[in-house]
Amino acid sequence: MIKRLSLISASVALGCIVTVAPVLTSIYIADEDAERREQEDLQQFAAKAVMRTELVTYQAFAAISDMEAPPGGLCSATQIAQFARVVFNYRYVRDAGAYGGGQYLCSPLSGDVRAQHLTMPPPDWRSKDGYLLWYRQKNPLSNERQDIQIGRNGNYVSIDPQSYVDLIDPARRPIAAINVETNTILALSPGADADDMLNAWKLAGQVNNEQWHYAVARSASRPLGVVVKSPRSSLVGHWPGLLVMWLSIGVVVGGVLGWIAFRRISRQLSFPATLEWAIARKKLDVVFQPIVRLTSGECVGVEALVRWNLNGRNISPEIFVAVAEQNGLIQQLTDLVLDKTLDELSKLLRSRPSFYVSINVSSEDLRTRRFLDVITARLQGTGIRPAQVRIEATERSFMDADATRQTIAAFRNAGHPVYIDDFGTGYSSLSYLQTFTIDVLKIDKSFIDTIAQDAASSVVAPHIIEMAHELGVEIVAEGVERDVQVEYLVQRDVQYGQGWLFAKPMGVNELVVWLSESSSTLQPIHQ
Template identity: 80%
Template sequence: MIKRLSLISASVALGCIATILPVMTSIYIADEDAERREQRDLQEFAAKAVMRAELVTYQAFAALSDMGAAPGKTCSPAYIEQLARVTFNYRYVQDAGAYGDGQYLCSPLLGDVRARHLTMPPPSWRSNDGYLVWFRQKYPLSDAREDLRIGRNGNYVSIDPQSYVDLIDPARRPIAVINIETNTVLAVSPGADGDDMLRAWNQAGHVDNEQWHYAAARSSTRPLGVVVKSARTSLFSNWTGLLAMWLSVGVLVGGLLGWVAFRRVTRQLSFPATLQWAIARKNIDVNFQPIVNLASGECVGVEALVRWQLNGRFISPEIFVSVAEENGLIQPLTDLVLDKTIVELSTLLRSRPTFYVSINVSSEDLCTRRFVNILTTRLEGTGIRPAQIRIEATERSFMDADATRETIAAFRNAGHPVYIDDFGTGYSSLSYLQTFTIDVLKIDKSFIDTIGQDAASSIVAPHIIQMAHELGVQIVAEGVEHQVQIDYLVQRGVQFGQGWFFAKAMRAEELGTWLDERSLNLQPMNQEHGPIET
């Protein structure tokens, strides 16, 4: 009897261990994964903060440039009126004035103060390109407030340092912006410790701290650095409580949990196999969303978008494309999209030599010439011009810069223009993009949605547009849904747009009908306003 009880007890103990050990191991792995995710998210937030710092500085430089064209003599009424206009035009500029011989001369806020001989202290730092910077200087109008001042050629602008760290962040993570040449903290968010953030910057964000994660990033165009931090969270901090809970629960429900886990794992493992089966049997559909010339309204091309219906239910592309990437199926999926596009649009493309279709290409096919060779082979004898098949790649596909640069060159040499899709989500800088030769930037829908809204993220779209113009590439705005967005984009020189305002993604046969109807609708407009150049 004692032996039997001992055996039962041992069995129960082993059963508990067999149930608890995988659970605790999973918790530990989940805790480690959560830490990695937090650090990655924090690094992305630091990159966004760098973009904000660059934009504030860019506005200060642009304001100083406008001030150089002010009419009349220094401090004349016309001169001060122009400075007031500059202050109004740039949201981060709080005052714009003139100085000389170590004194304030005039500004819209101060007026003409030459007779008052208000002393202006020497600058804190001079940049290599001739800009003078005063760190945290008190203004004559206030004994308490400290501004950041930037000057050049006798003109200066005052900026609230909080503009550099005023990002919309529900988590309210502390931010600090640093001049990396002088190792000076320019701005910190409310509640942040400047000394702590500066120490973190000097350690490149690699701080051993049980309470906080740190991340550091720097601008590629200005001597600016950013440090951010977020509170650590740990699933394993209360491991004794977790162990006690799972010991009690594991004996009762271990078998049930094992059965549920088995069913879930079985379904998850079968999903890639189902996707592979669908690709092999060409049960994946391709829809086409129009891309429209914003100025003329003419549809100039389409983007090929993959769609999958499984057992009568549509599967989100974000789900099955990710599964394809993780299971070595993305290249067969891309090949299928190309084959279906050529079959379904060949007649349309041959009849409209300037009409094009863009196809999304994975990071794997941006590192080799595999898809370039397939594309060349597929187009032979079709009558479709190479420029009618265009390549789209996301920013994250550019990680292997050297291999990607060679593949992009191969696509372009073969006659296929190259687009950067969802631009802005990867926080690429202008200097980084200049290392690649591309043809078009596509601004992500999340930034187009903010047009006309008073939000911090609404500043990103004009910044991207300016970057594209400096690169000399064309722009496609994604997710256009309202006329006010079109007016805004056209005013800023954006050439093309796509989104539900024009049409949703549709099948090839629907596309032909839609194009014919749109041409008929545009003809009266063209006759009224004269011929439209495209």
């Protein structure tokens, strides 16, 4: 009897262990994956926050530049009127005026105050190109308001510190903007702790904290940086409670849940095998979305997009492309897209020598010449020019800078133009544009959506456009859906657009018909 009870007890205990261990292991793995994803998302948010600090600073400098050739005399009515126009024209400027001899002289808000001898303290920092910066300068008209004040050559502007950290963020994650040369905080979002954020900056975001994730980013053009943080969503912190709960449920309920978990894990594990089978048998399809010249409406090329219908259900590319990357299938997938693209478009490409197709390439194929060799071999004898097959890579593909730089140069030397896809959503902000030679920059749809909207993120698109023009690269705006967006883009000399306003992704037969119809009715979209 005792042996029987011992055997039953052992069986129950073993059943609990066999059931609980995989579940708790899955919880732990899920927690690690969630932490990684949260950190990646936070790093992207930090990159966007840096772009905001660059934009606000750029506006301040541009405003000061507009004040440097004053008509009339010092503090004349004409000059003060010019200062007022600067305040009106620049969104982030709260006041603009003249100073000298350590005193405020005049501004639209205070008028001519030379007789009042309103003193200015020495600047907190001086840049190498002659700009003076006061971190928390009280306005002469208020004992409460403290602005960031930037001056040069006797003129100054006052900026609301919150402009540096005012990003649309439903999660309301704390942000700090920092002068990286002095390690001084310029601005804090509501709820941010100055000492905590400054410590995180000094530690490059590597803070050992069980409650918060931290991320830092630095401007490539100005001595500015940001620190952002977000709460951790940990599962394993409740490990003891979960263990007690599962043991108390017992073998029967635990066995049912274990069976469900087993079925789910089995499906997940079989998904990569199914994808590998589909790639090997060419069960995935390629569709093509037109890219048009905004000033004329002419279709100049298409982007090849992969699609997968599994048992009557469309699988999102975001899902199966990520699975391909994680399971060593991405190169086979890219080769399949290339083969199907050339098989289906070869006649069209030969008949239109200036027409092109762009193909998305993974970070793995930007570290070696493998895919370049595949394209070169595949194009031999086809009559298709190398410039008609273009390469698209996302920002995160540029993380291995040295290897990527050599491969991109090899693609371009072979005649294949290189595009940066989904620009603005990666980790590196604008910094790598100064070290990589590329041909075209594609602005992500999330920024195009904000055009003509009064949102904080709406300032990103014009900032990217201006940087692209300065670097001499062409621009494709992704996700164009409204005429007002086209008008905005044309006014800012953006050359190309892509989106449902022009055409949806389509198969090759539908594309040929669409090209024929659109060319017969071709007319300028906007003049």
